[in-house]
Amino acid sequence: MYFPRAKDRLFATFLLLCLFPILFICFLFYEEAQKAVFEQYQISSESHLKLADARLSLFIRGIQEDVDALAQNPLLLEHEQNIDSLRILFLQFAHMNSMVGNVHLLRDNRSIASLYPEEGWDAADRPITFYRETFSIEQNRVWLLGREDERGTRRSVYVAQKVKDREGKSGDLLLVEIKLGQLSSWIRTNFMAENSGMMMVSPTGRIMLDTNIDMIGRYLHALPDYEIISQAIRSATEKENRVLSFRQNGETFYAFHLVSPTNSNHYIEWIPGEGMNARLDRLKLILLVTIFLVVVFSAYVSHRLSNWIGQPIYTMVRATDSLLQGDFSIRVPIEGMEEITLLEKKFNQMAEQIQCLLCRERKYMRESLDQIVRSFYLAVEMKDPYTAGHTERVTNYALILYDHLDEEDRKQFSRDDLRYATLMHDIGKVAIPDRVLLKAGKLTDEEYGQMMRHSTIGADIVEQIKSLAHVSPGVRHHHERWDGRGYPDQLKGEEIPLMGRIIAVADTFDAMTTTRSYRHAMGFQEAYAEIVRCSQTQFDPRIVAVFQKAYRSGAWHERPLSYGGGKQQQTEGAMARHGG
Incomplete structure (x- = not known):
């Protein structure tokens, strides 16, 4: 911004001095409000997690008492237990506790009785290895066992109790499976906020409960996404309950960490960053x-x-x-x-x-260029009077086709470029000997070969004019055929320049509608049908479609007048008799 006067610069400075304090106050207000939201989240999460810890402790104590009572059942003290009776007893126990998955009685004689038979518990599959997790309840400690051999599942732990015989000796081992996935869902549904996640990590670092069931049983420190939480757990004390942030799968989460005062388990509740930011x-x-x-x-x-x-x-x-x-x-x-x-x-x-x-300069240059071009094609018409008016008629036909092209095709070259190329398309005939050019009868093969050179000669002449050199491909290739049987280079299809394909249609139409020494001129409708018939063989079908569009619109119905001013001749010469 430019300020030509001192008062303008002073005004701008005053404006900026007002702008910066207002913005600073706004951002400071937002920061304090954000801090208040985090404190509210901390209070809410602490309440959730303490309630979850209390109910979890109550559940563990209740299941331990039930397991103790089951271990003292007289049926388990019999030396010869009935397997069906044991399963009925275990089934009744499981129905009373919805978190119980299976019940196993490991006898000291290496046999086993289970509520539901599972692979990996038979005597042939022994030994079974366990890891231990502790869960303190008031002054008591509950030992939770988890299988760590390859047949164990990370999502289950077992409440274990020795079964003593009538003499008070320990023999059999009662294992009651707790489904950690169901326990996590129960905690999540009853004690956590709807959009939050929760996990409980044991003092050994193993994830015991998690809203994502796939995480249960893993060690927290082995998960790279939870590195920040893992560090917080390793350095945490019972008083260090704080909000921290971490990223998982590219998304930011805010987490509250609580250490249980009774059993030293770590509870973490988190919500997506979007959820926290939504409150703001x-x-x-x-x-x-x-x-x-x-x-x-x-x-x-x-x-x-x-x-x-x-x-x-x-x-x-x-x-x-x-x-x-x-x-x-x-x-x-x-x-x-x-x-x-x-x-x-x-x-x-x-x-x-x-x-x-x-x-003025452009007008002069254009007039000069037009005079040069006109001089060239008039020289051809003077040499071959049978072609009088042919050049200008073909030019008018070509321009009609250009006017009916779509916009993308017209971008390839200008209308003037096509006009100049068409006006000079037969300029190479000046180099054809008169005995060939003006011959009334049929040309020999050698003479026809000489006549065919007019397109390359014309292109070479046009290339010598710097301002017209870019239109020489139209001159060179106006006798190429779509099927590749034309001359001079036997190009086919879209290998032929678009300018050459347009001139080919216009040139042929004029040849057919002009009287020859050996035949009368065709009518426009008859010539139109012939052009359409030769689509995809002699002519580009797309240019033929443009020709049909122009013809049906009426643009083609009036025969263009010759600029020559003389009487129209009966023939276009020997070349016309041979398709040129």
Whole structure:
């Protein structure tokens, strides 16, 4: 922004000094509000986790008491237990406890009785290895066993109790399976917030409960996404209950960490960062509205200043760019300060003079080029009077086709380029000997070969004119055929330049509708049908479709007049008799 006067610069400085404190206050307010939200989340999470810990402790104590009572059942003390009776007893026990999965009685004689038979518990599958986890309840400690051999499942732990015989000796071992996945769902459903996640990690670092069942039984420190939580657990004390953040699968989460005061288990509750940030939406809205109003006000003032001072200058710069790109019709409005309006007037005078000069120069160059082209094709018509008017008629037909092309095709070359190429498409005939060019009878093979050279000769002539060299492919290839049987290069399909494909249709149509020494001219409708019949063999089917469109629109119905001014001849010469 440009300020030509000191008071403008002072005003801008004052505006910035007002803007920065307002923005600072807004961001400070948001930071304090965010801190309050985190404190609220911490209080809420601590309440959830303490309640979950209390209910979990109550559950473990209740299941331990039930297992103790089951171990003292007289049926288990019998030396010869009935397997069916044991299963009925275990089934009744499982129905009373929804978290119980299976019940196993491991006898000291290596036999086993289970509520549901499972692989990996038979005597042949022994030994079975367990890891131990402790769970303290008041002054008591409950030992939870988990299988760590390859047949064990990470999602189950077992409450174990020795079964003593009538003499008080320990013999059999009673194992009651607790389904950790069901226990996690129970905790999650009854004691946690709807959009939060929760896990319980034992003092050994193993995940005992988790809302994601796949995580149960794994060691927390082995999971890279939980490195921050793992570090917090290793360094935690009972008083270090705090909110921390971590990333998992590219997403940010906020977590609250609680150490159980009774059993030293670690509880973590987390919510997605989006969930936490959603609580700040209203505050963000107020902050954004405030910032928006401040920015709009400053932008309005800046805009007014820049329009008053800078807009005329920017208009001059854009106009100068247009001049550099060749648009000499550009003019700038006279507005702004007196010094700027004087510059704008001078710019407009300069642009007007340059435009007049260039228009005059372009007109002269075009007239000169037209004269050169006209001189060339008139030279051919003077040498071969049978072709009088043919060049200009073919040019008019080609331009009609160009006008009916789609926009993408017209971008390949200009209308003037096609006009020049068509006017010079037979210029190579100046190099054909008169005995061949003007021969009335049928050409020999050698003479026909000489006649075929006119397209390459014409292209070579056009290439010598620098301003027309780019249209030489149209001259060279106007006798190529779509099926590859044309000349001079036997190109086929879209290998043939588009300009050549257009001239081929226009040239052939005029040849068929012009009287020859050996036949009368075809009618337009008859020639139209012949062009359509030769689609995909002699002519590009797409150009034929354009030809049909132009013909049906009426653009083709009036025969273009010759610029030659003389009487139309009866034949186009020997070349026409051979398809040229």
